[in-house]
Amino acid sequence: MAATLLSLDNDVFRAFATYATVVVVKTMLMSGITAVTRFKNKAFINPEDAASMKDKDGKPLKPFTHQDVERVRRCHLNDLENVIPFVLIGLLYVTTNPSLSTALLHFRIFAAARILHTFAYLIPLPQPSRAMLFMAGLLATLSMAYNVFSKGLL
């Protein structure tokens, strides 16, 4: 059996590890943005969280949902739906031994599209900016999936 391609000695893997870490950490950051948005709007969903805060009359808060919080939550879920497939398919893609330039093209398009997608979702920017950035990320992942599949065994 051959030496591994899943090693930091392989430039493609090292690039993958870096971009995968960037987009996963970006996804985790959404938890922080959710928390900040909850505090800003005093919009807590768990009764025990709301009860530990006071409103302006000094009374305990009641749990409720706020549209700004829900927007951040949707953006976070959209990240989970797209970033995790990218990392899983990307790892398999590295084992197909792609050229560094082709691999970097996929990783960079995906990472740039998802970072801009977050801004497009949260600002929000007028459509179809968000939809197009979503598609760019999706196509980068599907292109890697096609490469894995073409080497596959069913």
Next chain:
Amino acid sequence: MAATLLSLDNDVFRAFATYATVVVVKTMLMSGITAVTRFKNKAFINPEDAASMKDKDGKPLKPFTHQDVERVRRCHLNDLENVIPFVLIGLLYVTTNPSLSTALLHFRIFAAARILHTFAYLIPLPQPSRAMLFMAGLLATLSMAYNVFSKGLL
């Protein structure tokens, strides 16, 4: 240290890469089904998405949730909850060097169960068809997890 098992030279890994790609792409497809269902029912959740569409009287749409869209969303989330653990545990399982026939049995049961689960959820088929397909996928993943765990180090 040994040669890697996480290589396309290893038939078990090549099979894993194929089935993992199939189920991850199937999960990503749910985004497309969500979009189609939103357009069909004019049910957009983001105000900026709704406002860019017109109702039959030519007025901008208001955001609302539609039960058909919510069904697709639940199916997508159910995929995330099951397909991603399969891929993560499956990758670790490959490193336990299982026989190709045993590994294929796990991968094929899981992939078939999740593809049929999607039809059972979206048509929908009467229960307990969806519950049983869910269980089949879960048990395939848990069986692989047991194999990893039995080789483990705490």
Next chain:
Amino acid sequence: MAATLLSLDNDVFRAFATYATVVVVKTMLMSGITAVTRFKNKAFINPEDAASMKDKDGKPLKPFTHQDVERVRRCHLNDLENVIPFVLIGLLYVTTNPSLSTALLHFRIFAAARILHTFAYLIPLPQPSRAMLFMAGLLATLSMAYNVFSKGLL
């Protein structure tokens, strides 16, 4: 190219495989807790699920959401948002060849924090216990991400 670090011959990988399996299986367990909580409260969200059950007057149930079910669902989603990044970043972290003791420290803090987080969420324990356990898990993953990033290639 070097021998692989992603092998059960490598103690760090063997430890990773074990802890990753523990936290992923714990996450999958939330599906079971959701199902039990739905039956206990007769709170089914899919109309075909509700219709197959009877209320105390012998009439088919109507779908509705129950706060206990929603709490378990939020806990499950919180797991997906944190456990999956841990496993993805953790796998990349293993390829940086950390010492076994440092790696075990990360894996054990994360696993303990997430298991306790589940109890804190479901009982529920008074805040800030849940928030602090959430932060402990997040910091363990971010510390591994920093290690990967410092070896990276952009």
